[in-house]
Amino acid sequence: MSEKDGGGIAPMASIIIPTRSRPRKLRLCLAALSRNGDIIPKEVLVIDDGSPRKLSAEIDSFASAAGARLLRQPGAGPAAARNRGAAEARGRLLIFLDDDCQPQAGWLEAIVREFESGDAILAGGPILNGAKANLFAEATQLLVDYVSHVSINAGLAWGFLPSCNLAISRESFDRLGRFDESFSFAGGEDREFFARALRQGFEIRFAKEAAVFHFHEMNLATYLQQHIRYGRGAVLYRQRLAARHDTLHVPLRWYIGLLKYPFDGRKLAQAVPLALLLALAQFATGVGAARQAAGWIRYRIENAMRSLFDRN
Numbered sequence: 001m002s003e004k005d006g007g008g009i010a011p012m013a014s015i016i017i018p019t020r021s022r023p024r025k026l027r028l029c030l031a032a033l034s035r036n037g038d039i040i041p042k043e044v045l046v047i048d049d050g051s052p053r054k055l056s057a058e059i060d061s062f063a064s065a066a067g068a069r070l071l072r073q074p075g076a077g078p079a080a081a082r083n084r085g086a087a088e089a090r091g092r093l094l095i096f097l098d099d100d101c102q103p104q105a106g107w108l109e110a111i112v113r114e115f116e117s118g119d120a121i122l123a124g125g126p127i128l129n130g131a132k133a134n135l136f137a138e139a140t141q142l143l144v145d146y147v148s149h150v151s152i153n154a155g156l157a158w159g160f161l162p163s164c165n166l167a168i169s170r171e172s173f174d175r176l177g178r179f180d181e182s183f184s185f186a187g188g189e190d191r192e193f194f195a196r197a198l199r200q201g202f203e204i205r206f207a208k209e210a211a212v213f214h215f216h217e218m219n220l221a222t223y224l225q226q227h228i229r230y231g232r233g234a235v236l237y238r239q240r241l242a243a244r245h246d247t248l249h250v251p252l253r254w255y256i257g258l259l260k261y262p263f264d265g266r267k268l269a270q271a272v273p274l275a276l277l278l279a280l281a282q283f284a285t286g287v288g289a290a291r292q293a294a295g296w297i298r299y300r301i302e303n304a305m306r307s308l309f310d311r312n
Contacts, residue, residue, distance in 0.1 A: 013042040013108060014091030014170075017068075018081030019099040020049040023058035025215065030066035032102035040108050044068035045085045046099075050075025079179035079189040082163065086173055094173055098164035101212040102130065110210035111167045119169040122197045124161035125210025136218035139262075139277035140226065146261050151254075152204060158248055161204070163190035165212045168197075176200060180240065187226075188233025192240050199244070227281040231288025255282065 015033065019026045026046065033044060046063040048056055048070060056072070063070040073084055086094050093115060097103065107125065114123040126149075129141035144162060151159030168176070176196055183189035198204075218226070241248055262274035 009041065011041045011043040011091045013040055013093040013095055013112065014085070014089030015042060015044045015095045015097055015108075016047065016082055016085030016089060017044065017097050017099050018047045018049055018078045018085070019051070019059060020075065020081075021051045021055045022099050023051075023055055023062055026059060026099040027062040027066075028215070029097070029099050029102055030062060030068060032104075034066060036103060036105055036107060040112055042108065043089070043091060045089060046070050047081040047085045048072045049078065049081040076181065077184040077189075078163070078186045079183045080181045083178040083181065086170075086178070089170070092170050093167060094170055095167045096163050096165075097212065098214070100215050101127070101164050102215065104211045104213065107210045107212065110207045114167070114205040114207050114210075115169060118203070119171050120202050121169070121172070121205055122161060122194065122202045123167045123205040123207050123210075124165050125207040125212065127162060127165050128211055128213050130213035130215040131217050134217050135273060135277065136220065136223040137214075137216050139274050139281065140216065140218065140223065141214065142262055142274060143258070143278055143281055146258050149206065150261070152206070156254070157198075158191075158250060160191045160194035161206075163193070164214065165210065166190065172202070176202070183233060183236055185229055185233070187229040188237040191233070191237050195237075195241065195246070199246075223277070223281070224284045227284035228288035228291070230281075231285035231290075232292040233288075234285065235289050235292040258282070 017026070017029065030044065030046075044066065046059065046068045048059050050073065051059055060070055069088070071084055071088055073081065082096055085096075093112065095108070095111060110125065111123055115121055127141065127144065129138050131137040147158070148160050148162055152161070153159075163179075176193075179189050180192050183192070238248060258278055259275050262271040262278065266274070
């Protein structure tokens with residue numbers, strides 16, 4: 001399943017990990033990859049997206065110790081970092097993983113199995129909250145599950161596979177196109193990528209045994225910041241859809257279902273705080289969307305005024 005290239009035997013899979021200023025999380029991610037003991041020929045590429053010099057030195061040390069290839073770029077965002085990794089990757093299969101995720105045993109083999117029947121496939125696996133004691137992390141993971149896998153399984157047009165556990169063949173990535181680098185922050189770029197894949201008729205696969213644990217410790221401030229960022233990304237995402245003459249209407253019942261989701265299999269004392277946090281997340285998302293939309297309107301007005309003065 002491997003092929004030769006100028007550097008010798010090319011790997012079957014290239015695992016691409018963007019990182020910025022989180023060397024310890026990266027070290028644990030790389031350690032989890034090493035522990036898996038898989039037999040799939042692979043390479044690991046770490047893309048340092050503008051970490052400060054001291055943290056960048058730690059990232060370099062951990063990547064080197066794990067046998068990963070380190071690439072550096074000025075801070076341009078995770079979409080650009082993934083694209084940089086894909087451009088440098090030698091594998092037939094590109095697998096995108098976040099630095100705060102830890103793959104579980106059998107993860108790589110489970111992903112590779114999904115591509116045995118063809119290439120026009122986009123595959124992902126379960127994302128599990130690794131910070132179980134953190135209520136904010138648990139609420140965020142519930143939200144991600146609901147807007148991704150739950151929505152996909154329900155056949156809803158706005159479902160998507162998150163980019164922290166996502167795989168695509170090199171051939172399909174080149175045909176589909178890169179991640180949209182105008183998303184300079186984490187939030188929405190994977191939704192836009194997934195929407196393009198659906199539009200081009202890709203088959204979506206969910207590899208149930210390709211699980212990763214996501215370790216994202218948060219407090220109230222970082223929780224709100226993240227969901228404000230998701231709101232900003234949602235506006236950009238809708239703008240990209242509009243440019244392709246696509247529309248997206250999310251009915252009220254979907255939001256009601258989101259607030260009910262924590263009550264599925266949980267005790268009332270556990271579910272109520274999570275539901276309240278999900279409601280707060282939707283409020284923060286609305287704030288972020290309003291800010292992004294206001295900035296876009298201001299930009300269009302300034303451009304129109306500048307053009308008017310230039311003509312005069």
